[in-house]
Amino acid sequence: xxxxxxxxxxxEIIVATSKSRLRFQFEAIELRVIAGSDAGLEASLxxxxxxxxxxxxxxxxxxDRAVSRRHAEILMTPNGLLLRDLGSTNGTFINxxxxxxxxxxxxxxxxxxxxxxxxxxxxxxxxxxVPSQNHLGELVGSSERMRELYGLIRAxxxxxxxxxxxxxxxxxxxxxxxxxxxxxGRTGPFVVFDASVxxxxxxxxxxxxxxxxxxxGATGSREGAFRQxxxxxxxxxxxxxxxxxxxxxxxxVLESREVTPIGSDKSTRVDVRVITATHRDLAAxxxxxxxxTDLFYRLSVVPIDLPALREIRxxxxxxxxxxxxxxxxxxxxxxxxxxxxxxxLWPGNVRELRNVLExxxxxxxxxxxxxxxxxxxxxxxxxxxxxxxxxxxxxxxxPPPSSLFEPASIPKPGAADARTHLKDMERQMIIEAMERNRxxxxxxxxxxxxxxxxxxxxxxEYRIGDEE
Numbered sequence: 001x002x003x004x005x006x007x008x009x010x011x012e013i014i015v016a017t018s019k020s021r022l023r024f025q026f027e028a029i030e031l032r033v034i035a036g037s038d039a040g041l042e043a044s045l046x047x048x049x050x051x052x053x054x055x056x057x058x059x060x061x062x063x064d065r066a067v068s069r070r071h072a073e074i075l076m077t078p079n080g081l082l083l084r085d086l087g088s089t090n091g092t093f094i095n096x097x098x099x100x101x102x103x104x105x106x107x108x109x110x111x112x113x114x115x116x117x118x119x120x121x122x123x124x125x126x127x128x129x130v131p132s133q134n135h136l137g138e139l140v141g142s143s144e145r146m147r148e149l150y151g152l153i154r155a156x157x158x159x160x161x162x163x164x165x166x167x168x169x170x171x172x173x174x175x176x177x178x179x180x181x182x183x184x185g186r187t188g189p190f191v192v193f194d195a196s197v198x199x200x201x202x203x204x205x206x207x208x209x210x211x212x213x214x215x216x217g218a219t220g221s222r223e224g225a226f227r228q229x230x231x232x233x234x235x236x237x238x239x240x241x242x243x244x245x246x247x248x249x250x251x252x253v254l255e256s257r258e259v260t261p262i263g264s265d266k267s268t269r270v271d272v273r274v275i276t277a278t279h280r281d282l283a284a285x286x287x288x289x290x291x292x293t294d295l296f297y298r299l300s301v302v303p304i305d306l307p308a309l310r311e312i313r314x315x316x317x318x319x320x321x322x323x324x325x326x327x328x329x330x331x332x333x334x335x336x337x338x339x340x341x342x343x344x345l346w347p348g349n350v351r352e353l354r355n356v357l358e359x360x361x362x363x364x365x366x367x368x369x370x371x372x373x374x375x376x377x378x379x380x381x382x383x384x385x386x387x388x389x390x391x392x393x394x395x396x397x398x399p400p401p402s403s404l405f406e407p408a409s410i411p412k413p414g415a416a417d418a419r420t421h422l423k424d425m426e427r428q429m430i431i432e433a434m435e436r437n438r439x440x441x442x443x444x445x446x447x448x449x450x451x452x453x454x455x456x457x458x459x460x461e462y463r464i465g466d467e468e
Contacts, residue, residue, distance in 0.1 A: 028124040036115030046161040066113025128155040137179040140322040141315035157183035165277035167306030170351030173277035181233040188232025193225040196238035214263025240280035309346040329361040377429040427462045
């Protein structure tokens, strides 16, 4: 099986070359000191920006006394490597010409103090073994898609590379981010910031913090998510919801790795590995002008696509068993009920599966969970599955959109009928859920495993209830 994931500039990131190995590629900045007190020093860093100087907190530390503590930085951009002087005492030079900011030509020599460096961008490749295990940390599944994900996580986790997770709502993006942190070796905490539920007026405060007296009511200081995650990992969920006017501030922090709290004129250095996620199509948002191109490029150093639950139906028995253990549910799932779970389309993914199992267990008590206890919308069930059939032999579902509950990509020629059918199923599912929950929108959103804002959009689109 061969699978491809591309970065914003078309660079191949992952290729499954066989059933046992993957080839993992990412862009890196390579430096080699060819003259000066540090001659022979080499470094290859998978970072979107690299700082050079004599201070120990730089990415590349030189001992040349003519080099400033924070001398210069190199930025990886769609147009090439950009070298920027950071106000150094003795200046930064490219091929003997002093610069403030300039792109580095191929094979150019850069000089900082008495040190001469060769700097280039290159594609670094790592071969990743695909493990035969059926879980990694809290992630569960033995399908080829999941095992490839395990191998990729193990390869990417120890690097400082920025990772962006693409996946539908409820597909386990936070769990993957937490697993990346677990295997990263970073000693700091795992901090979650959800851009979709934060008051837009308070986003800057929640991310960057404030000092005492910064505004009315600021009776004390607040660290903010970046400083809380120092030496650890910051997971920014639903990055697509981040207000456009705040995106340049986030980009500045990612590039400088310094945070300025509200009300302060002093920046604080932070050592944070950033992981972002969204269920939206960021590339489409860039084209529409609602997401910044430069921020998209910074976040997409290593993009990882998470499979929807309907794409790994053979893993549903393992996932269901794991969820029952987590929820401490004693009810056994009948063969018929398990077959129904495997034939359902799961628009809310694992989050919806968890809700369905918890609700069914409460209704059943200690007895076996049967099909009728699941209360799955009939419109979203595929043709019946014979319980005795092996999961690998399940008949394939027609290809669904990226999410039943989110804007889908432009359909391929000939897919219009399937798209219409899925929308009809989606509308019927919502109607049935509204009836079961007596039009309580919050309860319906929880049952379907989707954000309340998404449900409201669908109610309006399908002219259901008071949203007509």
